[in-house]
Amino acid sequence: MVKLLSAIDNRKCDFCGTCVAVCPTDAIEMKESVIEVDRERCIGCGSCSDICPLGVPEVKS
Amino acid sequence: MKDHYDIVVVGGGPAGSWTAKHAAEKGASVLVVEKDRDIGLPVRCAEGVGANDLARAVDVKPEWISSTVTSLKMAAPDGTVLEAMPGEIGYVLDRKRFDAGLAAMAAAAGAEVRTKACVNGLITENGRVQGVRLEHLGFDFRIKAAVVVGADGVESRVGRWAGLHTMVSPEDMSTCIQFTVAHESIVSDTAELRVGKKLAPGGYLWVFPKGGRTANVGLGITGSHSLNKKPIFYLREYVERTYPDASILTIVAGGVPVGNPIKDIVSDGLMLVGDAARQANPLTGGGIINAMLAGKIAGRVAAEAVQAGDPSKKRLSEYAKEWHKLEGRNNELFYKIRIIVERMKDEDLNTVARVFGEIPPEKRTHIQLFKTLLFKHPKMLLEFGKVYLSELA
Numbered sequence A: 001m002v003k004l005l006s007a008i009d010n011r012k013c014d015f016c017g018t019c020v021a022v023c024p025t026d027a028i029e030m031k032e033s034v035i036e037v038d039r040e041r042c043i044g045c046g047s048c049s050d051i052c053p054l055g056v057p058e059v060k061s
Numbered sequence B: 001m002k003d004h005y006d007i008v009v010v011g012g013g014p015a016g017s018w019t020a021k022h023a024a025e026k027g028a029s030v031l032v033v034e035k036d037r038d039i040g041l042p043v044r045c046a047e048g049v050g051a052n053d054l055a056r057a058v059d060v061k062p063e064w065i066s067s068t069v070t071s072l073k074m075a076a077p078d079g080t081v082l083e084a085m086p087g088e089i090g091y092v093l094d095r096k097r098f099d100a101g102l103a104a105m106a107a108a109a110g111a112e113v114r115t116k117a118c119v120n121g122l123i124t125e126n127g128r129v130q131g132v133r134l135e136h137l138g139f140d141f142r143i144k145a146a147v148v149v150g151a152d153g154v155e156s157r158v159g160r161w162a163g164l165h166t167m168v169s170p171e172d173m174s175t176c177i178q179f180t181v182a183h184e185s186i187v188s189d190t191a192e193l194r195v196g197k198k199l200a201p202g203g204y205l206w207v208f209p210k211g212g213r214t215a216n217v218g219l220g221i222t223g224s225h226s227l228n229k230k231p232i233f234y235l236r237e238y239v240e241r242t243y244p245d246a247s248i249l250t251i252v253a254g255g256v257p258v259g260n261p262i263k264d265i266v267s268d269g270l271m272l273v274g275d276a277a278r279q280a281n282p283l284t285g286g287g288i289i290n291a292m293l294a295g296k297i298a299g300r301v302a303a304e305a306v307q308a309g310d311p312s313k314k315r316l317s318e319y320a321k322e323w324h325k326l327e328g329r330n331n332e333l334f335y336k337i338r339i340i341v342e343r344m345k346d347e348d349l350n351t352v353a354r355v356f357g358e359i360p361p362e363k364r365t366h367i368q369l370f371k372t373l374l375f376k377h378p379k380m381l382l383e384f385g386k387v388y389l390s391e392l393a
Helices: A018-022 A047-051 B015-027 B052-057 B095-108 B232-244 B288-307 B313-342 B344-358 B366-376 B378-392
Strands: A006-007 A028-030 A033-037 A059-061 B004-010 B031-033 B049-052 B064-070 B071-075 B081-083 B090-093 B110-116 B117-126 B128-136 B139-150 B173-184 B189-193 B205-212 B214-224 B248-257 B271-273
Touching: A006 A033, A006 B173, A018 A047, A018 B052, A018 B173, A018 B205, A018 B248, B004 B015, B004 B128, B004 B288, B015 B031, B015 B095, B015 B139, B015 B366, B031 B095, B031 B117, B031 B128, B049 B052, B049 B288, B052 B090, B052 B288, B071 B110, B081 B344, B090 B205, B095 B110, B110 B232, B139 B288, B189 B271, B205 B232, B214 B232, B214 B248, B271 B288, B288 B313
Parallel strands: B004 B031, B004 B139, B031 B110, B064 B205, B071 B189, B139 B271
Antiparallel strands: A006 A059, A028 A033, B049 B090, B064 B090, B071 B081, B117 B128, B128 B139, B173 B214, B173 B248, B189 B205, B205 B214
8 A cells, every 4th residue: 555645845835834733643844934744654644735724735645 | 042941932922922021020040932033923813902802911012003993893694794892992913013022021021032943852851841952043952941831833842742632633723814905995993704604614704904005804714614625715716806906915824723722731841822722712713812811820830830949740730720710711612602603504694693783782792692692592592502512522
């Protein structure tokens, strides 16, 4: 089975941190204007994608 | 910057500055670290507050106010417009200046403030929090503290690092978008709140004037309503329709936790304050005043705990208890009302607007609205009763 992962495009992101708060595995790290998804922790659940005001995160394999 | 403080506050917003100010006034040595370059930027807020509410937290300075609002209009889905709280005054803040002002007050009380200082972990010894790991201008620091205060906003990680359960489920997160719009039709003394499935399903849209024919126009909906259509698309449609050819001076996205209040906001050597502690009003999403009221308690309790040589969870729980008594328990009620309102159909919202119109203007508060609905619309009462009981269970 291919593991699903969230991908967040830094060019589209506003760095509001809403996805960080809903991530069940604490897999999203955000600094001043950099956001990264920890590939080991991400379980591809899609919460970040559901909640993003701009619809930036994409869950894909 | 020293390598040891009584209290390290992570985050330089209203929660952090107010905690720091009140701890420093009690004689504690305090460091405030803000990850961004400026205190108060980027502004991630609709900036509207009630004048009376703000006065509970701080003596207001004129330079913090962008606009004074004397009329709050609420619009139902069918277009019925009501004057929501006649006689009450609201402010639309200049959050950049406001936050900077609060940080300066914390500094004047003796706290040390640093920006571009990003905490990337906690120092933990023998199961209790003992300080923070910090990156500041490219250098790594280890700073010891008897108490670490997480005032690091909606994206807070401090609580999680300490093992507190602060994760917000998507249905308890209001996902928001806001444009600062410049348009000739905008009036500087009138704020608007609008509801309806087409505008902002399960949430609301706001217009808060910023002066000079500009306004913060934004909306928030919970995760249950944002699966297929994101807030940005709702707002674009509304702004294009309502303010044709308007300029958009700022775009900002953000999230507000609107779940049932969490009670575990302290641990050994650790406290959470403000959005990090999920303390915003779950019905309105307003968080500034609550953050400051909580910060005032947290700062005092932290300083006293340090002086007593006992920063234990038990000792710091005094803060959690006082907070719950002051506002936390109110938020439990606001949460229940939010659940009810969120499930209402447009026709129900129209009924509410009609009922609201029948309440004498001076009594138009959401609590009074709730009571009136329960008494005058027993059928709705039945529906609401089910929701209410299911939430209690």
